[in-house]
Amino acid sequence: MNTLEELFPSEPTFFGTWQTLYLEPIVGSGERISVAVVAIGNNNQYGIIQAIRSELLECLYGSQSQNMQSIIDWLIESASNELKLHRSLSEWTAPFGGVILGSIHPAADDSIEGILKQAIRFTASLSTLALDAEREEDEFQSKRYSEQWATSIFDEIKTINPNLSNCFKKRLKISESNLLTSFGFMNEKYVSNFGLLVPTRLSTSLNNVKAKLFDLEALKKSQVLIKPQIYEIIIGTPSLSDPTLTDTSVKRLRETIDMVTEVAASEDIKLFRAENAREAAIHINKIAA
Known part of the structure; x- marks a missing residue:
C-alpha cells in the first residue's frame, strides 16, 4: 500500500x-x-x-x-x-x-x-x-551583461567601502607578451574576476566565465613576483528558487554552477555565487579589506 x-x-x-x-x-x-x-x-x-x-x-x-x-x-x-x-x-x-x-x-x-x-x-x-526556447547565442550581449554585473559590484563597493574602489579593473602583464590582462578586483592579498550566468544565454555566458577562470589560472602560474594569496571567481546568478525560472532552466543552471565549481576547485580557485551585486560587494569587502 x-x-x-x-x-x-x-x-x-x-x-x-x-x-x-x-x-x-x-x-x-x-x-x-x-x-x-x-x-x-x-x-x-x-x-x-x-x-x-x-x-x-x-x-x-x-x-x-x-x-x-x-x-x-x-x-x-x-x-x-x-x-x-x-x-x-x-x-x-x-x-x-x-x-x-x-x-x-x-x-x-x-x-x-x-x-x-x-x-x-x-x-x-x-x-x-x-x-x-532554442536560440542563437549572442556573445556580444553576454559580454555586455557581464560588464554591467562588474559595474554594479563597483557601484556597491563605493557605498560600502570607498577605500577599495581603486582596486577594481586592474590590468597586469602576466606573460612575455606585451598584452595586459584585466582583473575585476585585485589588491595585495586577494584577486577576483566577475562572471554572470544568464539563463537565457547560458552557453555564451559560460564561455565568458571560463575565460575569467583562465585569466585567474594564468596569474596564479605566472612569474609575477608579488601575487595575491587568494584567487576567486564571483558568479552572479538568479536565485534557484526564483519562480520566473522553469524547472528545466533551474536544472541547467544548477548543473552549470556545479561544473564551474569543479573546474575552479581543480586550480585551487574559490567560487562565490551571488544573487545580486550588493551581496558580491559585501563578500569582497569581508575578504579584501
Missing part, C-alpha cells in the same frame, strides 16, 4: 489565490504583457514578483528597456505597499494608466513560491517559453 501511495504526488499544504498584473505598453491599444504576478495565502502571507525577466525586456525594448524596467518597478512597489496594508488589491488604484488587474484564481501548492510559479506558468509566456 505504501508503494502505491508513493506513485501519487502528496496533497498540497498551502492554499491561496493568484492574479496577474498586465501592462499596455501603448495605452488603449489592447496589447497586454504580463509584467507581475501576485499570490495571497489563506494565512494572509503574500508575494509579488516581476513576471518578465530583465534580459528579455532588453531583447524587446533595446535602449528603452531601462525605462520599461523603471515602470514595472514602480508598479510592483505600489502594489506591494497596498498588499502590506490590506492583503488585497481589490481597492488598489495603479499609479499610472494602462494597467489591468487580472482575475483572481484559487490555487494550492506547498508554499507561496509554488503558487507564484503557477501564475507565471499560466499567464506569462514571455517568461517561461523564452527561457526554454
Whole structure:
C-alpha cells in the first residue's frame, strides 16, 4: 500500500489565490504583457514578483528597456505597499494608466513560491517559453551583461567601502607578451574576476566565465613576483528558487554552477555565487579589506 501511495504526488499544504498584473505598453491599444504576478495565502502571507525577466525586456525594448524596467518597478512597489496594508488589491488604484488587474484564481501548492510559479506558468509566456526556447547565442550581449554585473559590484563597493574602489579593473602583464590582462578586483592579498550566468544565454555566458577562470589560472602560474594569496571567481546568478525560472532552466543552471565549481576547485580557485551585486560587494569587502 505504501508503494502505491508513493506513485501519487502528496496533497498540497498551502492554499491561496493568484492574479496577474498586465501592462499596455501603448495605452488603449489592447496589447497586454504580463509584467507581475501576485499570490495571497489563506494565512494572509503574500508575494509579488516581476513576471518578465530583465534580459528579455532588453531583447524587446533595446535602449528603452531601462525605462520599461523603471515602470514595472514602480508598479510592483505600489502594489506591494497596498498588499502590506490590506492583503488585497481589490481597492488598489495603479499609479499610472494602462494597467489591468487580472482575475483572481484559487490555487494550492506547498508554499507561496509554488503558487507564484503557477501564475507565471499560466499567464506569462514571455517568461517561461523564452527561457526554454532554442536560440542563437549572442556573445556580444553576454559580454555586455557581464560588464554591467562588474559595474554594479563597483557601484556597491563605493557605498560600502570607498577605500577599495581603486582596486577594481586592474590590468597586469602576466606573460612575455606585451598584452595586459584585466582583473575585476585585485589588491595585495586577494584577486577576483566577475562572471554572470544568464539563463537565457547560458552557453555564451559560460564561455565568458571560463575565460575569467583562465585569466585567474594564468596569474596564479605566472612569474609575477608579488601575487595575491587568494584567487576567486564571483558568479552572479538568479536565485534557484526564483519562480520566473522553469524547472528545466533551474536544472541547467544548477548543473552549470556545479561544473564551474569543479573546474575552479581543480586550480585551487574559490567560487562565490551571488544573487545580486550588493551581496558580491559585501563578500569582497569581508575578504579584501
